[in-house]
Amino acid sequence: MLNTENLRDLFLSYLKENHIKRPPEKLYQPVNYIMELGGKRMRPVMLLMAYQLFANEVEKALPAAYAIEMFHNFSLVHDDIMDEAPLRRGKPTVHKAFDMNTGILSGDVMLILAYDYLMKTEVAEKRLELVQLFNAMSIKVCEGQQMDMDFETRSEVSIEEYIRMISYKTAALLAGGMKMGAIIADAGVDNAQLVYEFAWNIGIAFQLQDDILDTYGDPEKFGKKVGGDIVQNKKTYLVLRALELADSVTRTHLTEIMNTPTKDELAKIKTVKGLFNKLNIRREAEYLKNKYQSSAFQALERLDSSEERKAPLIEMASQLIGRDV
Amino acid sequence: MLNTENLRDLFLSYLKENHIKRPPEKLYQPVNYIMELGGKRMRPVMLLMAYQLFANEVEKALPAAYAIEMFHNFSLVHDDIMDEAPLRRGKPTVHKAFDMNTGILSGDVMLILAYDYLMKTEVAEKRLELVQLFNAMSIKVCEGQQMDMDFETRSEVSIEEYIRMISYKTAALLAGGMKMGAIIADAGVDNAQLVYEFAWNIGIAFQLQDDILDTYGDPEKFGKKVGGDIVQNKKTYLVLRALELADSVTRTHLTEIMNTPTKDELAKIKTVKGLFNKLNIRREAEYLKNKYQSSAFQALERLDSSEERKAPLIEMASQLIGRDV
Numbered sequence: 139m140l141n142t143e144n145l146r147d148l149f150l151s152y153l154k155e156n157h158i159k160r161p162p163e164k165l166y167q168p169v170n171y172i173m174e175l176g177g178k179r180m181r182p183v184m185l186l187m188a189y190q191l192f193a194n195e196v197e198k199a200l201p202a203a204y205a206i207e208m209f210h211n212f213s214l215v216h217d218d219i220m221d222e223a224p225l226r227r228g229k230p231t232v233h234k235a236f237d238m239n240t241g242i243l244s245g246d247v248m249l250i251l252a253y254d255y256l257m258k259t260e261v262a263e264k265r266l267e268l269v270q271l272f273n274a275m276s277i278k279v280c281e282g283q284q285m286d287m288d289f290e291t292r293s294e295v296s297i298e299e300y301i302r303m304i305s306y307k308t309a310a311l312l313a314g315g316m317k318m319g320a321i322i323a324d325a326g327v328d329n330a331q332l333v334y335e336f337a338w339n340i341g342i343a344f345q346l347q348d349d350i351l352d353t354y355g356d357p358e359k360f361g362k363k364v365g366g367d368i369v370q371n372k373k374t375y376l377v378l379r380a381l382e383l384a385d386s387v388t389r390t391h392l393t394e395i396m397n398t399p400t401k402d403e404l405a406k407i408k409t410v411k412g413l414f415n416k417l418n419i420r421r422e423a424e425y426l427k428n429k430y431q432s433s434a435f436q437a438l439e440r441l442d443s444s445e446e447r448k449a450p451l452i453e454m455a456s457q458l459i460g461r462d463v
Numbered sequence: 464m465l466n467t468e469n470l471r472d473l474f475l476s477y478l479k480e481n482h483i484k485r486p487p488e489k490l491y492q493p494v495n496y497i498m499e500l501g502g503k504r505m506r507p508v509m510l511l512m513a514y515q516l517f518a519n520e521v522e523k524a525l526p527a528a529y530a531i532e533m534f535h536n537f538s539l540v541h542d543d544i545m546d547e548a549p550l551r552r553g554k555p556t557v558h559k560a561f562d563m564n565t566g567i568l569s570g571d572v573m574l575i576l577a578y579d580y581l582m583k584t585e586v587a588e589k590r591l592e593l594v595q596l597f598n599a600m601s602i603k604v605c606e607g608q609q610m611d612m613d614f615e616t617r618s619e620v621s622i623e624e625y626i627r628m629i630s631y632k633t634a635a636l637l638a639g640g641m642k643m644g645a646i647i648a649d650a651g652v653d654n655a656q657l658v659y660e661f662a663w664n665i666g667i668a669f670q671l672q673d674d675i676l677d678t679y680g681d682p683e684k685f686g687k688k689v690g691g692d693i694v695q696n697k698k699t700y701l702v703l704r705a706l707e708l709a710d711s712v713t714r715t716h717l718t719e720i721m722n723t724p725t726k727d728e729l730a731k732i733k734t735v736k737g738l739f740n741k742l743n744i745r746r747e748a749e750y751l752k753n754k755y756q757s758s759a760f761q762a763l764e765r766l767d768s769s770e771e772r773k774a775p776l777i778e779m780a781s782q783l784i785g786r787d788v
Contacts, residue, residue, distance in 0.1 A: 164609055280568060
């Protein structure tokens with residue numbers, strides 16, 4: 139059984155071996171660029187961990203892990219175009235480093251390459267199941283991205299809708315990937331389903347943590363600008379819960395702030411944070427996050443594997459969710 | 464055995480039944496829009512024809528036919544963004560009717576939906592083969608699109624490279640789709656390969672005919688503006704063959720025209736057409752087109768099916784390639 143660091147190294151060597159060398163160069167250069175830009179490789183590593191819950195010879199899950207990382211990067215490339223984002227992991231985004239058309243077309247071929255790698259999975263009889271799961275997963279990711287864009291222009295969004303959106307946009311990919319690991323390891327239907335539940339709940343908790351960090355994070359440790367969500371009037375869990383808990387005066391005030399353009403970003407962050415604090419929103423968000431985390435750990439507990447094999451997943455998930463505030 | 468008109472109707476009813484009704488509306492409305500915008504449905508109909516070469520119950524090939532049409536429309540949506548095309552089949556393109564982000568994301572989900580429909584093919588054991596073929600095919604389409612974009616800025620393109628580009632960009636999809644029809648009909652490896660060869664060669668001939676029509680078409684019958692390729696300095700077979708056949712003075716002249724911006728489009732078309740005529744370029748293009756057409760018909764002849772079942776394919780192909788000049 140490989141530990142987390144070894145799994146990551148194993149994946150990184152596979153990534154290196156699969157550097158695309160064939161023409162047309164302008165199509166594949168951006169693919170290599172984004173795939174080799176770094177990142178924690180959380181999704182492929184967790185897929186490999188899911189495999190290791192049930193079997194050895196983790197190399198068998200490498201093509202699927204690569205497919206998941208490829209899909210994730212495809213979605214980053216296209217999302218960055220839609221969001222007009224200039225930077226990704228501190229480097230120019232694909233459409234900035236190359237151009238928009240390159241971003242669209244290279245993204246497209248990455249989505250196809252993800253399927254292509256799925257089909258390299260050694261156990262032929264599993265491939266169909268993987269493709270089916272991959273389809274359902276990636277449709278959810280697109281739907282989640284659309285919901286996210288829809289929310290920007292909608293005046294009201296319920297918390298239920300918000301949780302569905304982040305489930306689709308973030309949790310589905312982690313859950314789909316980890317379930318693939320379980321399927322390749324022949325975990326059986328029930329175990330694969332429990333792995334899915336674990337990852338689905340961890341994915342939601344992860345996104346809630348992201349919402350919390352965006353407002354309450356340590357500026358030195360948080361990668362992005364603290365308060366960015368508030369400045370952009372993003373309808374995060376924090377805002378939606380605040381609107382739910384607030385009395386009508388506070389609700390009107392918060393809504394007004396979010397609908398009024400402002401030049402003084404710091405003042406806006408301070409005001410909104412003040413409202414959040416009055417309503418104990420941080421505690422509310424932590425509470426919900428912990429609820430999802432504990433559902434995740436319950437699912438993990440129930441599945442047939444050893445404590446030793448579950449430990450790296452508990453550690454990884456705790457790190458993801460408990461990132462410094 | 465259904466005739467061409469019946470096959471098209473069958474496909475159109477399937478299309479209607481599969482109108483997407485689920486949310487998010489903004490994601491799927493553009494998908495329905497482009498899928499229902501019309502068109503000859505050449506690719507799905509020819510896939511169904513390929514199936515009918517070898518088997519009855521053509522309904523079994525409908526999900527794959529739908530997948531091919533979905534993929535084709537995905538590529539139109541993204542290509543139209545890249546080409547900044549305002550119109551498609553006389554109606555606003557998706558990114559014009561909606562917006563660019565919608566075009567990107569709805570295109571993405573269409574590509575996934577294509578895989579999703581492939582997996583609906585009834586004969587489970589065939590699905591893996593279909594996905595594998597679909598991967599290889601769609602990677603070629605992306606590579607062809609990239610080559611086409613590369614050619615715009617390259618000073619020299621060989622005819623061999625041009626043929627490879629149109630094979631990938633146009634013929635691969637027709638050939639992949641028709642081979643799918645053959646696979647679903649249990650045609651056997653050799654027959655499926657012959658169907659592929661037929662469609663591959665027809666696809667190239669079809670594109671050469673398109674090049675010819677763009678310069679020599681009847682303005683009343685040709686959908687687009689006659690002479691558009693010349694105005695845009697597109698490196699079509701006509702130009703590339705002219706550069707190959709011309710003496711050095713004419714070659715320099717033609718290269719100069721193509722590198723000089725002009726406001727008098729009609730004069731430019733007239734001059735270039737004059738050069739083409741001196742070099743008998745139209746006859747050259749017809750000759751090459753006929754070569755591919757005859758390779759196609761030879762492949763069709765060799766495969767195990769009845770004359771009756773081959774007839775609609777011969778008719779359809781002849782129509783596609785012999786469209787009014």
